Amino acid sequence: MRLLTHNFLASNVKGVSTGYPLALEVAKTSIKEVELNVDFLRGILPKIDWRALFAATSAAGFPELLAAEQPPEAELFAEGAAAVEGSAIRRLHHALLEIHVEEGTLVCPDSGRSFPILKGVPNMLLHEDEVRH
Amino acid sequence: MWYLCVFYHRLLDYRRPEVQSLAELFGGPGAGDAVEWRMPENHHEDSPFHLVRLPGDERLAAQIANRSLLVKGIFELWGQGATYDELEKAIREYPDERKLPYLTPESSFKIVVDSFGKVISFEEQNEIIKGFTYIPFEGRVNLKKPEHKFFVLETDDYGSQNGLPPVVQKTVFFGREVGAADRHLLPMYQLKSRKYIGPTAMDCEMAFLMANQGLTRPGKLVYDPFVGTGSILVAAAHFGAMTMGADIDIRVVRDGRGPDCNIWSNFEQYKLPEPLCVLRADNNLPPWRPGLKEIFDAIICDPPYGVRAGGRKSGGRKLLKGIIPPYTVPDEKRENHIPSTAPYSLAECVHDLLHLAARMLVVGGRLVFFYPMLREDDVAGVAKFPEHPCFKLVSSCEQILSLRYSRVLLTMVKVGPYTEEVERMGEERHQEFRENHQKWMEEGNLHTAVFSPAEHDKKPESDRGSKPKYRGKFAS
Numbered sequence: 001m002r003l004l005t006h007n008f009l010a011s012n013v014k015g016v017s018t019g020y021p022l023a024l025e026v027a028k029t030s031i032k033e034v035e036l037n038v039d040f041l042r043g044i045l046p047k048i049d050w051r052a053l054f055a056a057t058s059a060a061g062f063p064e065l066l067a068a069e070q071p072p073e074a075e076l077f078a079e080g081a082a083a084v085e086g087s088a089i090r091r092l093h094h095a096l097l098e099i100h101v102e103e104g105t106l107v108c109p110d111s112g113r114s115f116p117i118l119k120g121v122p123n124m125l126l127h128e129d130e131v132r133h
Numbered sequence: 134m135w136y137l138c139v140f141y142h143r144l145l146d147y148r149r150p151e152v153q154s155l156a157e158l159f160g161g162p163g164a165g166d167a168v169e170w171r172m173p174e175n176h177h178e179d180s181p182f183h184l185v186r187l188p189g190d191e192r193l194a195a196q197i198a199n200r201s202l203l204v205k206g207i208f209e210l211w212g213q214g215a216t217y218d219e220l221e222k223a224i225r226e227y228p229d230e231r232k233l234p235y236l237t238p239e240s241s242f243k244i245v246v247d248s249f250g251k252v253i254s255f256e257e258q259n260e261i262i263k264g265f266t267y268i269p270f271e272g273r274v275n276l277k278k279p280e281h282k283f284f285v286l287e288t289d290d291y292g293s294q295n296g297l298p299p300v301v302q303k304t305v306f307f308g309r310e311v312g313a314a315d316r317h318l319l320p321m322y323q324l325k326s327r328k329y330i331g332p333t334a335m336d337c338e339m340a341f342l343m344a345n346q347g348l349t350r351p352g353k354l355v356y357d358p359f360v361g362t363g364s365i366l367v368a369a370a371h372f373g374a375m376t377m378g379a380d381i382d383i384r385v386v387r388d389g390r391g392p393d394c395n396i397w398s399n400f401e402q403y404k405l406p407e408p409l410c411v412l413r414a415d416n417n418l419p420p421w422r423p424g425l426k427e428i429f430d431a432i433i434c435d436p437p438y439g440v441r442a443g444g445r446k447s448g449g450r451k452l453l454k455g456i457i458p459p460y461t462v463p464d465e466k467r468e469n470h471i472p473s474t475a476p477y478s479l480a481e482c483v484h485d486l487l488h489l490a491a492r493m494l495v496v497g498g499r500l501v502f503f504y505p506m507l508r509e510d511d512v513a514g515v516a517k518f519p520e521h522p523c524f525k526l527v528s529s530c531e532q533i534l535s536l537r538y539s540r541v542l543l544t545m546v547k548v549g550p551y552t553e554e555v556e557r558m559g560e561e562r563h564q565e566f567r568e569n570h571q572k573w574m575e576e577g578n579l580h581t582a583v584f585s586p587a588e589h590d591k592k593p594e595s596d597r598g599s600k601p602k603y604r605g606k607f608a609s
Binding site: 002008011017019020021035037040043044049097119120124132 | 351352375381406413414422423427428459462472473495
């Protein structure tokens with residue numbers, strides 16, 4: 001599971017109103033290279049909850065990777081920044097798309113329900129008594 | 134500019150929509166609608182020869198043809214006629230300034246003779262090619278890698294043996310090739326050499342067509358909520374899109390058939406970037422954060438409609454029907470508890486899909502999915518497809534699967550933003566649905582209709598009598 005996914009996921013257990021952000025507990029991560037696409041990042045950035053992403057990178061073992069506050073777009077999408085090692089956009093790309101949580105747990109902040117991640121696949125399915133009708 | 138567009142004689146309904154989608158993809162918004170079609174004289178709609186007017190320059194036409202699966206070639210038409218004499222007259226009349234740039238001494242060329250509905254022997258082909266001495270070719274012949282390819286395309290005054298309604302007149306076309314489909318993709322991606330497939334894995338040609346309908350390209354995010362073994366996302370990833378998938382069956386998405394035979398290995402096999410995520414989740418209760426919307430550029434899927442495989446949703450069959458009272462899973466059993474699921478009717482599934490797409494697609498994003506149809510219902514020619522205030526139908530392409538049912542590839546575009554109003558309407562309709570859907574379309578209905586034994590005493594199609602029938606429909 002990439003941290004991009006973590007940023008979008010919430011717990012939808014019965015009785016929980018937000019269920020977001022899910023606390024990330026990481027047992028094993030891997031790095032999978034993905035080609036950087038500036039247009040993709042530009043499109044997806046407004047949908048990203050930066051604080052949840054920042055918390056997730058720390059939980060995944062990369063506390064220094066991102067700034068605690070979202071850098072201004074002018075800095076992120078500065079001409080040629082994508083080619084510069086260690087630039088803000090490269091680090092954002094790495095955080096969103098290349099860190100892959102292989103094993104761990106997602107914990108609902110409201111109910112404490114934990115969703116296991118095994119072989120990179122988060123299991124978000126609810127038990128019968130947690131389903132809203 | 135008008136071109137001659139020659140299609141492969143297959144998946145007839147899918148051919149024009151594919152070209153239009155690709156025009157939109159490469160030509161920008163509105164280019165798909167700007168495409169115009171005409172049929173050559175005396176040709177039925179299902180003939181492989183179409184005349185198409187494409188916006189933009191020849192480069193766009195080449196891009197469309199090269200990316201497509203069903204375009205055998207897009208040609209600049211230099212002439213056509215019922216006989217070779219008529220053809221010669223037409224080519225001579227075609228303006229020199231259009232012809233001469235492709236006939237220069239420094240260029241290389243070849244002439245290909247092709248036909249539809251007949252076989253032309255090698256000797257005959259040579260004779261035909263020799264007949265074109267009236268065109269002042271000055272370039273060198275190069276059979277392997279010519280700069281310019283010219284095609285002679287012949288259709289005969291065939292009967293109805295080739296599956297088309299009879300055409301009375303023979304036509305010969307002569308044109309310069311602008312672009313053609315690369316069908317080498319198909320043997321490369323064919324399912325029989327793929328490591329991990331399931332019983333309902335999408336045929337690779339169809340998956341590529343779906344990806345084209347979804348305007349898949351690099352930098353776009355494509356989601357498949359019924360991902361299974363990932364066969365649709367493989368096609369999307371081939372065209373450079375980022376992919377995400379979800380499925381309710383954890384054995385498929387997580388375990389596959391072992392460490393080297395699972396959804397991830399399918400991407401590795403073709404050296405494609407693997408999906409950004411594969412989730413185990415229920416389309417009926419999607420686990421997206423509240424307020425999150427408009428993140429996917431396309432949702433492409435083949436929902437389980439209960440003929441080959443039925444859909445499932447969370448929450449116990451008996452529980453949902455009220456046969457057993459609500460219960461709580463005891464704490465000590467929660468960890469390894471396998472939640473029971475209930476059948477997921479087609480109506481509810483499609484309803485959820487439209488609602489999800491309305492929320493999660495960007496405006497202008499496309500929803501591409503298969504919808505089953507009983508062919509008996511299609512008699513009046515009025516097909517009923519699901520609708521949603523956020524979506525406009527772009528195309529519907531039928532693929533006949535049996536005498537009784539077919540599936541229709543629906544392509545919809547999101548035309549309006551997802552607002553609170555839409556959300557409220559969606560919720561209301563959803564409630565109505567939950568109350569009524571069982572009356573509407575009982576689980577397994579489609580399955581019964583498709584597989585129930587035939588009624589032999591019923592007079593077969595008595596009212597449709599003697600009209601000529603073709604592809605199970607009536608030729609006009």
